[in-house]
Amino acid sequence: MLSPQKNLDTYYLEARRDLLEVAAMLDRYDRSVEKEGQKAEDESRLNSLLEAMSFLSEKDCPKSNRAEQLLVHFAKVS
């Protein structure tokens, strides 16, 4: 296993890229809402993503099982 510092150094840029993609996806959704003048009929997927990010913003995760918890969370949305 990599050291804590090596973990951050190795995966930071890829995580940064992935977060930027999520941010861009949310911006894209907002622009489409603005253009169409109405929200999606079903925003459950949007809300699911926002809830997931809220969960990820917590620094502590005693069981180090964020991915598992997110999969359980995402399973609630079809």
Added chain:
Amino acid sequence: MQIIQPHYHAIARTAQDYERMAMSGVVAVCEPAFWAGFDRRFPETFIDYFAQISEFEPTRAAEFGIRHYCWVAVNPKEAENTELTQEVLRQMPEFLEKPTCLGVGETGLHKSTKNEIDALQAHVEIAMKHDQLVLIHTPHLSDKAHGTKIVLEVLAGMDVNPDKIWIDHVEEQTIEPVLDAGYWAGMTLYPVTKCSPRRSVDILEKYSTERLLVNSSADWGPSDPFTLQESIVEFRRRGHSLQEAVEIYHNNPCRFLGQNPKWDIKPITISEE
């Protein structure tokens, strides 16, 4: 669809990349002078490099029916060696006369040091003196916004024609000031560190596409020449027409690069979709 790769470091890529690009519709690539991964020590190394990209590389591309053009410059990362920079700049005009050389680039900033800024000014002065196009690199990651601001400040203090200047590697936080100042803006699509294919299409949808260029990443580091095609597929997937795609991925490069008479590829119109 015919595609132009406006920013492609061909000497770092394989013939197989040329072959696959040709199969995907790429008709021309433009190779700006680049950092070699280490700081070169001798002006002669640059001279040989300029000869490689202005004389040899066009023959390699031609094997696959692709036109190859180049730009010449000292890379910003090597601008700290002021003696080397001055000597290369002294010999650079010879290469601006080459039949496939389109201008001065990529110059620009890396860490935005005084020597880098001096080198950027010197490159732009040479370009303006010889009526050349300019390709300007902006810094990576956390230095990007700061470096782009300095590039714009440097250019604002010089007598330049914004139509002939392409400021590259813009992202969401830097595109507006570049376009507002009247320059062309380029997006370079990287797998990890810069703009992505999807984000490039977001930017194309958000801003006027008149002065925007889209480049793939293609160098010796983690990069992918086909991020450009990914951008095209994403653009089309969102319902934009083939002609709209042609305008961005073929005709815009023709409009900018066509300001140099050596560039003879004309904008095209799809007569029927």
